Amino acid sequence: MEQFTPSARSKVKRIPKRGAYDAATVYSILDAGCIAHVGFAVDQQPFVIPTIYGRENDTLYLHGATTSRMLQQLQRGLPICVTVTHVDGLVLARSAFHHSMNYRSVVVFGTATLVPDDEKMHALAVVSEQILKGRWEEVRLPNAKELKATSVVRVQIEEASAKIRTGDPGDEPEDYALPIWAGVVPMHTTFGPVQPDPAMETPLPTPASVAALYPKQGPSSGASAEDPSRDQA
Structure with a gap:
């Protein structure tokens, strides 16, 4: 369709x-x-x-x-x-x-x-x-x-x-001269550091599905999908 x-x-x-x-x-x-x-x-x-x-x-x-x-x-x-x-x-x-x-x-x-x-x-x-x-x-x-x-x-x-x-505010023509701040405050959904389940019996790497959510910075501060010890920290 x-x-x-x-x-x-x-x-x-x-x-x-x-x-x-x-x-x-x-x-x-x-x-x-x-x-x-x-x-x-x-x-x-x-x-x-x-x-x-x-x-x-x-x-x-x-x-x-x-x-x-x-x-x-x-x-x-x-x-x-x-x-x-x-x-x-x-x-x-x-x-x-x-x-x-x-x-x-x-x-x-x-x-x-x-x-x-x-x-x-x-x-x-x-x-x-x-x-x-x-x-x-x-x-x-x-x-x-x-x-x-x-x-x-x-x-x-x-x-x-x-x-x-989308776009900027739309004010009345006479209001554009007012000394009042106007604009857009963008909003985004972000993911925080991962929190591995403490009940896991052994440390495991962050799975690929989760790591894919962090294409630039990694799934946690300094952690990588190949570094389970840092994921567990």
């Missing part, structure tokens, strides 16, 4: 020039995150639940315990709304009214269906790779008991819209 066709429910109405409906933009925003807020209604009571997700093509996977209220409801085929947002900066204007944020967001509409048992392992791998690429290959995979205790639903993306704000 190259373009999502907006309808009344997915079309960006407030500042429509910030809206985007091409799949490349939507997918790039989804791929940059791993936490979504899932909205659904049960008996006219709305719920919005934060959860981990994974994307594969035009499908989102959501997982949780079989006892999860959200998963129990979603597998009935409920229509849902999934949102993902990244805040890229605080936009500080000269007036309080024109303060804003630079952001990238996506709203997805679809219907959740239960993933059958023979596809569950693949779906969980997609979610795992969304969180930390390569980690799935480094760990013990779920056993039969753990798979039985886990539910996964897929959400086929029926409609989606992105909304993006």
Whole structure:
């Protein structure tokens, strides 16, 4: 799919020039995150639940315990709304009214269906790779008991819209002469030094999936993936 066709429910109405409906933009925003807020209604009571997700093509996977209220409801085929947002900066204007944020967001509409048992392992791998690429290959995979205790639903993306704000503050023309500081304070997600589990029986090198998060400085101050003793310090 190259373009999502907006309808009344997915079309960006407030500042429509910030809206985007091409799949490349939507997918790039989804791929940059791993936490979504899932909205659904049960008996006219709305719920919005934060959860981990994974994307594969035009499908989102959501997982949780079989006892999860959200998963129990979603597998009935409920229509849902999934949102993902990244805040890229605080936009500080000269007036309080024109303060804003630079952001990238996506709203997805679809219907959740239960993933059958023979596809569950693949779906969980997609979610795992969304969180930390390569980690799935480094760990013990779920056993039969753990798979039985886990539910996964897929959400086929029926409609989606992105909304993006970038750039400087926009003040009223007469306010630009005011002696008030204005500008953008960028925001970024960073990873701190790794904290190896003290329950490990022997020191081990930082795994490749984690080391890849630190392409320049290494996974901890002065530590490297090949130096387990310094990782443990």
